Amino acid sequence: MGAGVCMEQLVELVGFSTKVKYYSQIKEIGFPERSVLVSDQNVYPLIAPLLDSFEGKVIVLAAGEKEKNWESVTTVLDAAFELGLGRDDHMVGIGGGVVTDLTAFAASLYMRGCRLILYPTSLLAMVDAAFGGKTGMNYGGYKNMVGSFYPAHELHIISEFLQSLPNREYKGGMAEVVKHGFLSSGELLDFLEENLEAIQNKDPHILDSLLYEALSVKIAVVSEDLRESGVRAHLNLGHTFGHALEAISQFGLVSHGEAVAWGIVQAMKLGVHLGYTNKTYAQRVTKLLENFGFDLEIDNLAIDQIIMAMKKDKKQKAGQVRFVLQKSQGQTFTQAVDDKDLFHILSNRFHDFY
Numbered sequence: 001m002g003a004g005v006c007m008e009q010l011v012e013l014v015g016f017s018t019k020v021k022y023y024s025q026i027k028e029i030g031f032p033e034r035s036v037l038v039s040d041q042n043v044y045p046l047i048a049p050l051l052d053s054f055e056g057k058v059i060v061l062a063a064g065e066k067e068k069n070w071e072s073v074t075t076v077l078d079a080a081f082e083l084g085l086g087r088d089d090h091m092v093g094i095g096g097g098v099v100t101d102l103t104a105f106a107a108s109l110y111m112r113g114c115r116l117i118l119y120p121t122s123l124l125a126m127v128d129a130a131f132g133g134k135t136g137m138n139y140g141g142y143k144n145m146v147g148s149f150y151p152a153h154e155l156h157i158i159s160e161f162l163q164s165l166p167n168r169e170y171k172g173g174m175a176e177v178v179k180h181g182f183l184s185s186g187e188l189l190d191f192l193e194e195n196l197e198a199i200q201n202k203d204p205h206i207l208d209s210l211l212y213e214a215l216s217v218k219i220a221v222v223s224e225d226l227r228e229s230g231v232r233a234h235l236n237l238g239h240t241f242g243h244a245l246e247a248i249s250q251f252g253l254v255s256h257g258e259a260v261a262w263g264i265v266q267a268m269k270l271g272v273h274l275g276y277t278n279k280t281y282a283q284r285v286t287k288l289l290e291n292f293g294f295d296l297e298i299d300n301l302a303i304d305q306i307i308m309a310m311k312k313d314k315k316q317k318a319g320q321v322r323f324v325l326q327k328s329q330g331q332t333f334t335q336a337v338d339d340k341d342l343f344h345i346l347s348n349r350f351h352d353f354y
């Protein structure tokens, strides 16, 4: 796929269908007239030139996770009431995962669900947050504690947005892209290895294909398991370790992407240690993450605290933490693990295992 190419696919999720459109340039956007458009202060300047004749309401949030709160949701709902929107009118979220999660949550509440269009503008939101129906906001000091399942009616993936995305955010999203490469038995992993430099340089010719391939993995997983009763849990590869690292380093110090990349390597070490994971594959995974510039070894890790934080993770079942492990590319399963094995792999470096 080259720059300027427009692709379209229709994805059916139990009772919902999402039209996914891919194109290269921001100027191709056309917003519905009667709509509430939600964005943030970093993204708004990118779309402002397209809004000259827009007659709906525009809400520009401050950037960042702290805006994912009830006050922002009511601001969006109030705007919809003031405009007199009906169920067939639209809410449009255009921004990173904070904006897409929040707009989708508000859309799911308004008149028990109005039309929802999402334009994810960060890499993380394009390949992960904006597809799959999970909406929400933070509550009571916890992330994503309140929310709903409400897939977008339309999802627009526009690669040009990535050009202005700060490098830290781009790299963070890349951890999820690479994770999709490991989860899929398709060609994404080869594509990432072969086009590493062009991807790092945000080559527009590569980005369209990259986004299509990476999002297709999430689409395939979610289409099979919307409510996370089975394979959708595989998307948490590296996340149990990663969330624990984020939690003990007080959210914000280690980026989510850095934590996930580190977590994926811990899952590889654990799988090799327990005799499940092919060593050559674990090396391949680690090398690719290293090549993308992720820090995979952390000195002076507070291992007891990490293990304790993992036990608090909301994904534990019957008091036992289940880890997403892999035998090899595309061969993923979940497994409960003893503390002594966790302690062992966290106290040793990947070179000690493979």
Ligand SMILES: NC(=O)c1ccc[n+]([C@@H]2O[C@H](COP(=O)([O-])OP(=O)(O)OC[C@H]3O[C@@H](n4cnc5c(N)ncnc54)[C@H](O)[C@@H]3O)[C@@H](O)[C@H]2O)c1
Pocket: 040, 041, 042, 043, 063, 064, 065, 068, 095, 096, 097, 098, 099, 101, 121, 122, 123, 124, 125, 128, 129, 130, 131, 132, 133, 134, 135, 143, 144, 161, 162, 163, 164, 165, 166, 169
């Ligand atoms: N619903 C889901 O399934 C799901 C999955 C993963 C993550 N999430 C949620 O996504 C959120 C994280 O998303 P995020 O990483 O996109 O964070 P974010 O929305 O805070 O965006 C990151 C930063 O990049 C800026 N930005 C976004 N696009 C830009 C662009 N094109 N140019 C310049 N700056 C741009 C934003 O203003 C912000 O400062 C979290 O709240 C997380 O809970 C949801």
